[in-house]
Amino acid sequence: MRFSLRYRYRSRALAATAALVTVASLATASLTPQASATDRQAAAVQAGPAVEDDGADCAVPDPGASPADPKLPDPFRKLDGTRISTTSEWRCRRAEIREQAERSVYGQKPAKPAxxxxxxxxxxxxxxxxxxxxxxxxxxxxxxxxxxxxxxxxxxxxxxxxxxxxxxxxxxxxxxxxxxxxxxxxxxxxxxxxxxxxxxxxxxxxxxxxxxxxxxxxxxxxxxxxxxxxxxxxxxxxxxxxxxxxxxxxxxxxxxxxxxxxxxxxxxxxxxxxxxxxxxxxxxxxxxxxxxxxxxxxxxxxxxxxxxxxxxxxxxxxxxxxxxxxxxxxxxxxxxxxxxxxxxxxxxxxxxxxxxxxxxxxxxxxxxxxxxxxxxxxxxxxxxxxxxxxxxxxxxxxxxxxxxxxxxxxxxxxWKDWQTPVLTGVGDPDDGGGPDDGSDATCTAGYRTVQSWSGGFQGEVSIRNNSSNTALTGWTVGMTLAAGQSISNLWNGVNTGTSGPITVRNAPWAGATAPDGTTTFGFTATGSPTTPPGNLTCA
The missing domain is CATH 3.40.50.1820 (Alpha/Beta hydrolase fold, catalytic domain)
Known part of the structure; x- marks a missing residue:
């Protein structure tokens, strides 16, 4: 299977890119002049494109033959063999995935009709x-x-x-x-x-x-x-x-x-x-x-x-x-x-x-x-x-x-032998890519439910270093579990308390966090997963 320049590349793609720039400009216009570059990038990511395919102008290189691999392909590895490191690179990486999916799985979706x-x-x-x-x-x-x-x-x-x-x-x-x-x-x-x-x-x-x-x-x-x-x-x-x-x-x-x-x-x-x-x-x-x-x-x-x-x-x-x-x-x-x-x-x-x-x-x-x-x-x-x-x-x-x-x-x-990268240009990990909650804070904490079952769930808290030039040497997260929830096991951190308001400080091996980097701790808990832990703070 051979790929060259993306076969959907047409002059109308330039108009699509211009529309995307307009949307990103509108998304960031409401931010204050003091907002960081990270905030502006994140706001643009959350706004999303107003076009059917915002990667229509991306050139897709020839990857050569695809070797058989029983593991799931690395979604972050570009066809040239390098991995993306910023959120802005995802646009053209997505275009690569799109073309490969069209060529091998679904068939071509033509560009917008005349x-x-x-x-x-x-x-x-x-x-x-x-x-x-x-x-x-x-x-x-x-x-x-x-x-x-x-x-x-x-x-x-x-x-x-x-x-x-x-x-x-x-x-x-x-x-x-x-x-x-x-x-x-x-x-x-x-x-x-x-x-x-x-x-x-x-x-x-x-x-x-x-x-x-x-x-x-x-x-x-x-x-x-x-x-x-x-x-x-x-x-x-x-x-x-x-x-x-x-x-x-x-x-x-x-x-x-x-x-x-x-x-x-x-x-x-x-x-x-x-x-x-x-x-x-x-x-x-x-x-x-x-x-x-x-x-x-x-x-x-x-x-x-x-x-x-x-x-x-x-x-x-x-x-x-x-x-x-x-x-x-x-x-x-x-x-x-x-x-x-x-x-x-x-x-x-x-x-x-x-x-x-x-x-x-x-x-x-x-x-x-x-x-x-x-x-x-x-x-x-x-x-x-x-x-x-x-x-x-x-x-x-x-x-x-x-x-x-x-x-x-x-x-x-x-199913995977790849790790999820920490991409620069990401906002608060809990709010869908928008500006960080309190950009003056040293770090920001965000929560997601990894999986759940009857009477329990697995949660993950992401700790983001908000500094672009100084590494974190340690962190402490505060959060409040909903009524009936109780932590039964926790890793990458040391918790004080198991229910209601609790604090979690980093385990010795999990404190160092690079500038603009993210680390996580996880836990399992009993109780209903319907209400996620709230009142997250990070210091």
Whole structure:
């Protein structure tokens, strides 16, 4: 497999880059003149791009042949063999992952078509596309919440996704999109049908998941053009379950305008790591997912028997969503769905979120009681509401929770031989990449839930050295555990107290922290993981 200059590189990419610069400028305009460069970089990261693909101008080098590797690829290692060290480098590293994923897994997602027009009303959206001398169109239905707009919009693929009643009750509109109008199932690979293939050819090597992703992007184009009087152009989400969960996962990864991605029970070809599925008892084989429908790109067929030869894996697709909101929901009761491999993908992708200072922006929940496929579950309602509030309404805090079912709990350490780097240009590790809480403080502490189970959870606290030129020689963190929570084990630190207000000072080997660097301590605790420890301080 050979790569040269990124094949999506076109003159319109320059306009996309200019738009990105404008967004970053707006994001940092509200900061005071005294704000640090780190604060400004972090604010730009949190704002996110207002374009479909902010790395369209990145040149992707030729990596040569990809050697087989049973471990998950290092998401931080560039194709030239070096590792990224700053948040700004992630943009083009993400572009490398994107192109590798298109070439080997999904097929190409074309750049924005030459012409996209349509309408938005309180009941529906029309989309008309013209590109390469061909045209096609499709529609979607709109359901508005109560109240007055404009409203955020969540695109629901195929009528199956996160609970629409909860979405509307949270203040967001539902856009019901039939993916089959864009990429139809039940067709052979050499004669694919639907709006996407009417424009780009029935023999296109692009699979249905990417075609559906393209359809979601064209809906967003029309919402943007509508002026935002009914639906907000800068607050969109996407969700789907089962095959439509696969589509939602791909849509969120490949369009950076999507603020919240919520795939449910996506199974083989969705979120679960490809390398893990062959060893997962009862999981749908990759060959089956490839042949059941033309969901995946034609090129993926050569990897179904040996996914270790893939140049990418889905933990990196999870990373492509970062630092935007992501809520992965899985069902451990149906072996076919490969939830153990899904937890590995989530944990691996969470390392990208963590490196970008956005650890709380990803949530994962597979610890559910009801095993019915694509059921609306009470366990997911709270974090769903929180996610919509945080990422679509800009209120409240992200759930930042990992509830991994003990039935299907993956071990990330068994799948990776790389370490997560400390990237310069990161803000408070707990607030999604924004400015540090109290920039005059020597250090800042942030919390994330690593995983949880019935009656307990594992937490991690990151300690960031706010100085750009002086190393920390030691630290003390204060935090308050919620009622009923009690620490049972703690590492890299020495705690005073196990419940309520506690303090943790560094263990002798964990005190030194480089300028702009980060260290961590972890713990396990009994009690409900729903309320994370609060009142974090660092000195």
């Amino acid at each position: 012409g996209v027009t349509g309408t938005v009303s309180s009941t529906g959206i029309t989309v008309n596309v013209t590109d390469q001398g061909k045209s096609a169109g499709f529609t979607a239905k709109v359901e508005l919440p109560s109240g007055s707009g404009p409203f955020p919009a969540v695109v629901v693929l195929g009528g199956l996704g996160a609970d629409t009643a909860t979405i509307k009750a949270s203040g967001a509109a539902v856009v019901n999109f039939d993916p089959y109008t864009v990429g139809r199932e039940g067709t052979p690979r050499n004669n694919k049908q639907g709006a996407f293939y009417s424009v780009y050819g029935s023999s296109s090597g692009t699979g249905l998941l990417m075609a559906w992703s393209w359809g979601v992007s064209r809906i967003i184009d029309v919402i943007e053009q509508s002026g935002g009087s009914l639906l907000k152009a800068d607050a969109t989400g996407v969700t789907g379950c089962s095959r439509f969960g696969k589509g939602a996962f791909v849509a969120g990864a490949f369009d950076q305008r999507i603020d919240l991605t919520m795939p449910i029970e996506s199974g083989s070809g969705g979120a679960p790591v490809f390398r893990g599925i062959p060893g997962e008892s009862g999981g749908q084989p990759l060959s089956s997912a490839y042949s059941e429908q033309p969901w995946l790109g034609d090129a993926f067929g050569s990897f179904t028997g040996n996914p270790a030869t893939l140049p990418v894996d889905t933990h990196e697709i999870v990373g492509m969503v970062a630092p935007r909101g992501l809520f992965l929901m899985e069902n451990p009761h149906v072996d076919w769905l490969s939830a153990r491999s899904g937890s590995v993908a989530a944990l691996g992708g969470a390392e990208v979120y963590k490196a970008l200072g956005a650890g709380s922006n990803i949530s994962y929940w597979s610890d559910v009681q009801d095993g019915t496929h694509c059921a609306a579950r009470s366990e997911w309602k709270g974090p769903l509401q929180q996610s919509i509030s945080k990422f679509l309404l800009n209120t409240g805090t992200a759930p930042g929770v990992f509830r991994v079912s003990p039935r299907k709990s993956g071990d990330l350490s068994a």
